[in-house]
Amino acid sequence: MADTPRSFDPTELGAYFALIEVSSLLRHTVEQQLREAGDLSYVQFQLLARLGNSPDGSYRMTDLADGVVYSRSGLTYQAQSLEQRGLVTRAPSPDDERSTTVTITQQGRDTLAKVFPGHIAVLDGLLFEPLARQDVEVLADVLGRVRDHMRAAPPRSAAPRRRKTS
Amino acid sequence: MADTPRSFDPTELGAYFALIEVSSLLRHTVEQQLREAGDLSYVQFQLLARLGNSPDGSYRMTDLADGVVYSRSGLTYQAQSLEQRGLVTRAPSPDDERSTTVTITQQGRDTLAKVFPGHIAVLDGLLFEPLARQDVEVLADVLGRVRDHMRAAPPRSAAPRRRKTS
DNA sequence: GCTTGTTGCTTCGGATTCGAAGCAACTGGG
DNA sequence: CCCAGTTGCTTCGAATCCGAAGCAACAAGC
Numbered sequence: 001m002a003d004t005p006r007s008f009d010p011t012e013l014g015a016y017f018a019l020i021e022v023s024s025l026l027r028h029t030v031e032q033q034l035r036e037a038g039d040l041s042y043v044q045f046q047l048l049a050r051l052g053n054s055p056d057g058s059y060r061m062t063d064l065a066d067g068v069v070y071s072r073s074g075l076t077y078q079a080q081s082l083e084q085r086g087l088v089t090r091a092p093s094p095d096d097e098r099s100t101t102v103t104i105t106q107q108g109r110d111t112l113a114k115v116f117p118g119h120i121a122v123l124d125g126l127l128f129e130p131l132a133r134q135d136v137e138v139l140a141d142v143l144g145r146v147r148d149h150m151r152a153a154p155p156r157s158a159a160p161r162r163r164k165t166s
Numbered sequence: 167m168a169d170t171p172r173s174f175d176p177t178e179l180g181a182y183f184a185l186i187e188v189s190s191l192l193r194h195t196v197e198q199q200l201r202e203a204g205d206l207s208y209v210q211f212q213l214l215a216r217l218g219n220s221p222d223g224s225y226r227m228t229d230l231a232d233g234v235v236y237s238r239s240g241l242t243y244q245a246q247s248l249e250q251r252g253l254v255t256r257a258p259s260p261d262d263e264r265s266t267t268v269t270i271t272q273q274g275r276d277t278l279a280k281v282f283p284g285h286i287a288v289l290d291g292l293l294f295e296p297l298a299r300q301d302v303e304v305l306a307d308v309l310g311r312v313r314d315h316m317r318a319a320p321p322r323s324a325a326p327r328r329r330k331t332s
Numbered sequence: 333g334c335t336t337g338t339t340g341c342t343t344c345g346g347a348t349t350c351g352a353a354g355c356a357a358c359t360g361g362g
Numbered sequence: 363c364c365c366a367g368t369t370g371c372t373t374c375g376a377a378t379c380c381g382a383a384g385c386a387a388c389a390a391g392c
Contacts, residue, residue, distance in 0.1 A: 007286070008286065008289075011302055011303055011306050012294065012302055012306075014306040014310055015302050015303075015305040015306035015309065016289060016293065018305075018306060018309035018310045018312070018313045019185075019188070019189060019192075019293075019305070019309055020189065020193075021235065021313050021316075022185070022309050022312050022313050022316065023185060023186065023189035023190075024189075024235040025235060025313075025316045025317075026185075026316070027186075028235065041347090041348080043348090043349095060370085061370070061371065062369090062370065062371085069187065069190040069191060069194065070349080070350090071349070071350050071351075072350095072351095072370080072371065072372085073349080073350065073351075073352095073371090073372075073373080073374090074348075074349055074350065075371090076371065076372055076373085077347095077348070077349080077372095078348085080372095096357075096358075096369090096370080097356080097357055097358085098355095098356060098357040098358070098369070098370050098371070099357090099369090099370055099371075100370080100371065100372095120173065120174065123174075123182060126312075126315070126316055127182065127185075127312060128178065129315060130311050130312055130314075130315040131308065131311070131312065135308045135311075136177055136178055136181050137177055137181075138304050138308065139181040139184075139185070139305075139308055139309075140177050140178075140180040140181035140184060142297065142301045142304065142305055143181065143184035143185055143188050143305075144180055144184045145296050145297070145301075146184070146188050146292075146293060146296055146297065147184045147187050147188050147191075148296075149292070149295060149296040150187075150188065150191045150192070150292055151191075207377090207378080209378090209379095226340085227340070227341065228339090228340065228341085236379080236380090237379070237380050237381075238340080238341065238342085238380095238381095239341090239342075239343080239344090239379080239380065239381075239382095240378075240379050240380065241341090242341065242342055242343085243342095243378070243379075244378090246342095258387095262339090262340080262387075262388070263386080263387050263388080264339070264340050264341070264385095264386060264387040264388070265339085265340055265341075265387090266340075266341065266342095
């Protein structure tokens, strides 16, 4: 397999390495800020932010997991943690007894509001500062296209669950 | 000093979210490939790759940690693991008795060679496939600039001015 | 040569992550 | 109604990660 190990040219390598390094550093810094400002991990912040953006402030566990890339078990762990701290509530969905609906509380919204300015400040100073308006636009466009492509791509596993192969 | 809690416009948000999601998904997929192909974690692969690129195949621990963004202790953990598997050796530096020099072994190079084609294939299919040549160039340029800016920025002395004024 | 201070790495304890297995609720065919 | 299959979430065990404290080797000042 993989008989065509073409190697990358410097530009491609540069793009790849820069992507990895930028996201790592950014995440690291943001994580520190969130920890200091509101004792939140990055995942917890993402979850709260997503819930806060929802019309009714709630989502199913699965939808949350999909939006944040993390594993189901990891999400359970964080949701429990957030629930114990009173930032979200969890209740079985009225429709589907097996699905759990997570809802952000007022305290959760307060916490979100408390950490948000610092979050923006970090992004501003670290990510956007060296970029012109046009750079941001290009970045959004190109990375947005990559993201759509990734989402569309099959999970790439010789899945144990083969079904529906047309 | 809550002077500028400016919120981001959709383009900035899009760039930020796309960056996070792309890097997360990419990393996730790459991690799986590396695990299957050579039982390596992403960090381990990065370390081996970096060592393999070095003229003499070796680096000091600190330089490795800086290049890979991870914590010192985490690096120690991974280096020990790699050493036990015979992929690298560790020895005190002749100059500085306290610094440890990590060197890739032939077996390490073999492992690297084994996983590399698959690694490239993943990147190709996931990251580069939807991009035109020009997109890659722009990406390398813009992200490269951001990376340089981040490296120049002080790691954490940027926010110590704030007190918990809740 | 001693005493401080710094630097480089490791150990330690705790938090977070994941995949696999387990359990409970829905679904469809008989 | 029952049975197998699927779906949604949680529990479990193990791996990985980090920051803080600890230890050893250098560097400076006296």
